Amino acid sequence: MIKKDEKKISSSFEENIAYMDQVLPVKESFDIIKREMEIGGRKSFFYFIDGFVKDEAMLKLMDSFLSVTEEDMPEDAQAFSVKEVPYVEVEVLTDFDQVMRNVLSGTSCLFIEGYEGCLCIDCRTYPARSVDEPDKDKSLRGSRDGFVETIVFNTALMRRRIRDPHLVMEMTEAGQASRTDIAVCYMSDRVDRELLKNLKNRIESLQVGDLRMNQQSLAEALFKRKWFNPFPKFKYTERPDTAAACLLEGKVVVLVDNSPSALILPTSILDMIEEANDYYFPTITGVYLKVSRTLITIATVFFTPLYLLFMQNLRWLPSIFSFVVVQDQVNIPLIWQFLLLELSIDGLRLAAMNTPTMLSTPLSVIAGIVMGEFSVESGWFNSEVMLYMAFVAVANYTQPNFELGYALKFMRLMLLVLTAWLNLWGFIIGCILVLCFLIFNKTLSGRSYLNVKLN
Known part of the structure; x- marks a missing residue:
């Protein structure tokens, strides 16, 4: 809970200005502006943040205030805000906590001698970029706007x-x-x-x-x-x-x-794998996209652990799938190949995030060649392992949630380690743990991650 300042604005104009000057670093901070002027024969002070104020609006307000005569001055601040402030968003504040919050948020606060209150005039503007479509959450159809920082x-x-x-x-x-x-x-x-x-x-x-x-x-x-x-x-x-x-x-x-x-x-695992494209297409197309994304998401978790399990138990592999058996000599155990590639893929992803845009494409091509052909020829990795990890790396991008992608990655790593350690029992234990992570993951509403109901 935010602790609020209980000090009220007094009827003494000098005390109010002294308190504002004491709390706000007016002299130290160049962007906190204290502007003195005379309105209707009375002393007045504006407090505002430079860069948050619309210059055109402030010029019109000051021009209007300078035309106010002593006879036009109302008895209190509320009446002044109604009769003499030609602006839409105006509020009379009575305690300094509200004043400080509004000044530091960008609104302009006006103290007028003889008024027990502060006029808050919301003529602020924030630096903002355009509402362009987000890079991560794109849609083939629909609107092309996105949220901004304001x-x-x-x-x-x-x-x-x-x-x-x-x-x-x-x-x-x-x-x-x-x-x-x-x-x-x-x-x-x-x-x-x-x-x-x-x-x-x-x-x-x-x-x-x-x-x-x-x-x-x-x-x-x-x-x-x-x-x-x-x-x-x-x-x-x-x-x-x-x-x-x-x-x-x-x-x-x-x-x-x-x-x-x-x-x-509230949210559930089904909400996590949805995206806007599911709703901008006909029903049958949307259902197909949801089903395919769900199946691919499941495959990213179990594909490589299942492959490792069958490679450790070749007699369980049906003859129709005999072509998936590793043909070349295995210099490094398969489990270490998978773990090294998982780490390498994350390294490439982090490098791509910090690479200048103009260099990202050529560097990605170079990295793909080095990680692909040369690593297989050098004997560090087998071509089958490279193929299946490439599928997993690309399939992770079929679902839009970044956090969910890494959660599934951790589940896959756990399955790989348990399968390599305990063979079939390790794979079974890993599957049970994955299910437990989903079932016992409670949402803010207290309901299960797999069962979120709405009124």
Whole structure:
């Protein structure tokens, strides 16, 4: 819970300005601006952040204030905001906690001599990029827009798609230092009330200094996951159409300022492997895409451990599949080949992420040649092992969730190690453990990962 300053704005103009100058580093920070002017014969001070203010709007406001005469000055700040402030978003604040939060968030706060209150004028603008389609979550059809780092833009993208008065977007904050804005979005006539109450209580009771990693910090604070269970408990999306569809299904969407993605809950393993393309095609095509993606996802976990199991027990291999047997000499045990390739593939992926765009394609070709042909010829790896690991590496990209991809990778590694160690019994134990990881992985609502129900 964020500790709030209980100090109220007093009727003494000098005390209010002295307190603001004491708390805000006006002289030390070049971007915190204190602007003095005279309105209706009274001293006035503006406090705002340079770079967050629309210059055109501020010029028009100041021009309007300079034309106010002493006879036009109302008796209190509320009346002044109604009669003399020609702007849409205006609010009168009565305590310094709200004032500090608004100033540091980018709004302009105005103190006028003789008024027991502060006028908050929301004429801010944030640096923002365009709402282009996200690189990771692309769709062959549908809209080409995506979430950005500005929370107000993200809520507008969803509000544009759902013109229903039941769509509620509640704003709160978390982090004693960062005071990060958090928007909880839901359809009031469809949401699971128990889940919504649980989520809001958890956000309100957060004891964190800041959300330095934005959404990920919030997710970790909301639900303390067990370190040994890698399956994600939240679904993330950068597509506003996906978030809007989830809202209409009765789910809750959480937006965090400075994060270009939405956090969706409750979720299940079936939600994780869905993507926007499933809904932009005819029913039979969408079902086929879901089924094929599910089968390929299962294959990425069990394909290489099953191959290792049969290579350790060649007598179990049907004669029709005799062509899969390793033909060349095995210089390094198969289990070590698989583990080394798993590590090498992650190394190539990390290298690709940090490679300049103009060099990524030629370097990928060079890495493919070195890892493919030369590594087989040198005797480090067998061609069959390279083929099956190449399938696994490419198949991991058939499902859109990055965290789920690594969770499945860890399950595959566990199966490989247990199969190499205990043979058939190791493979069986590994399969049971994979099932247990799924069954006992509880979501925020407390339900099973394999069985999430909505109202």
